[in-house]
Amino acid sequence: MKTFIHVLGVLVVLGVIALLAFIFVPVQRTGPVTQLAADFKPAEGHGEYVMRAGDCMACHTTEGGKPFAGGRAIQSPMGTIWTTNITPDKETGIGNWSLDDFRAALYDGVTPNGTHLYPAMPYENYRKMSEEDVVALYDYFMHEVEPVSNKVEETKLSFPFNMRFGLRAWNWLAASYEAGFKPEEGQDEQFNRGKYLVEGAGHCAACHSPRNLFMAQDGIDSTSKAFLSGGEIDGYTAPDLRGPASGPQTWTTEETAAYLATARNAHSTATGEMMLVVRDSTQYLTQEDNLAIATYLKKIGTPPAGNASAAPATPVATETEKMLTEAKPDIPLGPRLYLDNCSGCHFVNGKGAGETFPALDGNSLVAAKSSKGLISVILHGAELPSTPDRPMKLRMQGYDNRLSDEEIAALATFLREGWTNKAPAVSAADVKAVRDLAEH
Numbered sequence: 001m002k003t004f005i006h007v008l009g010v011l012v013v014l015g016v017i018a019l020l021a022f023i024f025v026p027v028q029r030t031g032p033v034t035q036l037a038a039d040f041k042p043a044e045g046h047g048e049y050v051m052r053a054g055d056c057m058a059c060h061t062t063e064g065g066k067p068f069a070g071g072r073a074i075q076s077p078m079g080t081i082w083t084t085n086i087t088p089d090k091e092t093g094i095g096n097w098s099l100d101d102f103r104a105a106l107y108d109g110v111t112p113n114g115t116h117l118y119p120a121m122p123y124e125n126y127r128k129m130s131e132e133d134v135v136a137l138y139d140y141f142m143h144e145v146e147p148v149s150n151k152v153e154e155t156k157l158s159f160p161f162n163m164r165f166g167l168r169a170w171n172w173l174a175a176s177y178e179a180g181f182k183p184e185e186g187q188d189e190q191f192n193r194g195k196y197l198v199e200g201a202g203h204c205a206a207c208h209s210p211r212n213l214f215m216a217q218d219g220i221d222s223t224s225k226a227f228l229s230g231g232e233i234d235g236y237t238a239p240d241l242r243g244p245a246s247g248p249q250t251w252t253t254e255e256t257a258a259y260l261a262t263a264r265n266a267h268s269t270a271t272g273e274m275m276l277v278v279r280d281s282t283q284y285l286t287q288e289d290n291l292a293i294a295t296y297l298k299k300i301g302t303p304p305a306g307n308a309s310a311a312p313a314t315p316v317a318t319e320t321e322k323m324l325t326e327a328k329p330d331i332p333l334g335p336r337l338y339l340d341n342c343s344g345c346h347f348v349n350g351k352g353a354g355e356t357f358p359a360l361d362g363n364s365l366v367a368a369k370s371s372k373g374l375i376s377v378i379l380h381g382a383e384l385p386s387t388p389d390r391p392m393k394l395r396m397q398g399y400d401n402r403l404s405d406e407e408i409a410a411l412a413t414f415l416r417e418g419w420t421n422k423a424p425a426v427s428a429a430d431v432k433a434v435r436d437l438a439e440h
Helices: 003-026 046-054 056-060 097-110 131-143 164-174 189-201 254-260 272-280 285-298 320-325 333-341 372-380 405-417 428-439
Strands: 073-076 079-082 230-233 236-238 380-383 393-395
Touching: 003 097, 003 164, 046 073, 046 131, 056 073, 079 372, 097 131, 131 393, 189 285, 236 272, 236 372, 285 380, 320 333, 333 405, 372 405, 380 405, 405 428
Parallel strands: none
Antiparallel strands: 073 079, 230 236, 380 393
């Protein structure tokens, strides 16, 4: 018995030592993946372009706030995470950070004092960025961004998520792969450029991939079947990008590139977080880069059976279209609300008008697993940003002051079940939850 107690005591001591080491031993920071020349200097505009590709503006700038001054609330399953000030202000920003400090934040999710960043910062993806882009981005923030003194609200998650040292173990599971980008052998330059942008700076998987048991992205590249197969962000469904019915697979590469550049194409328009991506990021990319992204997505996906892009010679009217066209006096509430509020733009066939009013039949937002996005658009409206290729800003009005929860539920249910859509119904309680969230 004494021997057992002695062995148990030794194991406990070793466990305590291991835990203390886990907490207090400094984190190893990843160094440069490429040794650049001592006199390397980024070309003019290089750093700003990387910032746009990485979509830094959207998260680190509040609506109407100073660029990159932080303070935007990011909703996560663990609680609210407040984005940091990444201007070169020396007191409240990153003005005292070295290049090594900056790289460690991008690659390892670690601040200069060893604090772990929550993975709302997509360092799982930024870890693939090249040293040239890291240096250019650092140079941009240090020399081209205006310093802003802005002490943002501190992120305070509940136990145990407030124990940031636990993120070291999370990083071993989610971001332990070798840093840097490896082109795919046998593929051309355009494909690999798209791969670099999608998997790295663009961090598309942060929204469009599901999360695994540990809340890490389920796969960091196309070798994982779950990669870009659809995810969820703040209760909104981020659609699948690889399945045979997904946009990038049913659209041409030119149509996908147009969507990235303008937030619209002949089939769809961007809303919610994707609208912000276009507004702050992809509209600034070159046509070649947006085509590279579209090409990469097309090649890693499953093509639709047959020629899905070929329209039938004589379109067949759906039962929904017939009902809306007849507009009988006893028409149910959902379709009646559609005729009163929506049909003028989206038409009785649900096809909308290309590059202006999106199709609702087959729309990924309408038929998404979560109805939150659709409800939010009906309540609060949506806006298409002004871009160089499509300078006109378009806005759909919201109906939060016009329709009750029951009416919006009936309308949303009709949209999710109408034409060829087959998605679950929406309840008034679902609408109330989205309405209440906006009011708070």
